[in-house]
Amino acid sequence: MGSATTQALEATEAALRAAKGVDLSVARELFAAAQTVGDSSQLSGALADSAAPRTARTAVVAAVFGSFRPVTVALLTTVVEQRWSNADELVTGIEELAVRGASIAGGAADVEGELFRFSRTIADNPELELALGSRLGDTAAKGALIETLLKGRASDATTLIVASLVQQPRERRVRQILARAMGIVADQRGRTVASVVSAAPLSAAQLDRLATALSARYGAAVSLNTQVDPTVVGGLRVQIGDDVIDASVATRLHDLRQRLAG
Structure with missing residues (x-):
């Protein structure tokens, strides 16, 4: 991670701490934004281009994500106002913001513990890990599978985090994704x-x-x-x-x- 990204993450975390009304709907929109930006090299490149005027980057956010909640748009605006080391790290930054948002919305739920227990389930079930990690599988079906597996067994915040992340693996293994999410949630909660x-x-x-x-x-x-x-x-x-x-x-x-x- 470059120094520019480190500073950008600090700025976005500060914006999240100051934001009002961060709930699961906001976290869900942030995950959706991460997937939209990650799926488009043109969009991620435009938003991460520090040579472009800041007003141009924020205008893109308004144009693409203007239908989202105001708090979500404000957070995404803060993201693109920062200087990121590269486009991939900008996408990772939005994703991290989404995980932190879900952690906040989760309240007293043991999100870290639930993520850990599901990671153990993955480790003990190679077929499940293969199904979730396959590049050939339908992403929406993976999300639906997670929701079925965790229904009644985990909080809504944990279910949202896992279901969202398995749909946008970006060349990462499932257990690697879950381990990173656990670390982010723990850090958010001090x-x-x-x-x-x-x-x-x-x-x-x-x-x-x-x-x-x-x-x-x-x-x-x-x-x-x-x-x-x-x-x-x-x-x-x-x-x-x-x-x-x-x-x-x-x-x-x-x-x-x-x-x-x-």
């Missing part, structure tokens, strides 16, 4: 996501102690996504972003065998 793998389910007290310790280490509230995997034998494997804390017995045994083998 938290950091930690993936925890243990040999057996952890008690509530153990989870509380682990969350407290990780929060102290990283200086932010930490949300735990847990997974049971008997192959770790004992101990824990924790991943936060690119950091991995591996205190599993399986890893220690592997390291010991490596040292003995010279």
Whole structure:
């Protein structure tokens, strides 16, 4: 990600924080805008062209998305007023804004946890992952499938995020998309996501102690996504972003065998 995009994201996040009336309808329109812009190299190029006058770029937004809600149009206007490193990153910026909007609209719903649980469902079902990730499948059908799978099992915010993202993969794997969405939602809510793998389910007290310790280490509230995997034998494997804390017995045994083998 270029420095221009980093600054652009900061500006759009600030605009979202200041916006009033951000609900699921606004988030849905932002996802639709991301898909429309992403599907048209001509449109994405025009909106990302920093050499073009700012008024020209905002006029394009008004012409293409003028039927959207005023708050949506205002957010999209902020997006195109920024300087982006390239057109793809502009599309990614709109998509991130949509995920953040859905997170806000989700209120107290455990959107991060629901995204994590669905990502585990994908990981455990190769046929489902193949169906959702196939370039040949009908995109609308993929969205409808997600809505069917998550009905009654996840919040409307989570369903919107997943259904929208699987329809615009842009050369990304489904689990990669979900992992990024989890990170965005956690960041929007001022938290950091930690993936925890243990040999057996952890008690509530153990989870509380682990969350407290990780929060102290990283200086932010930490949300735990847990997974049971008997192959770790004992101990824990924790991943936060690119950091991995591996205190599993399986890893220690592997390291010991490596040292003995010279």
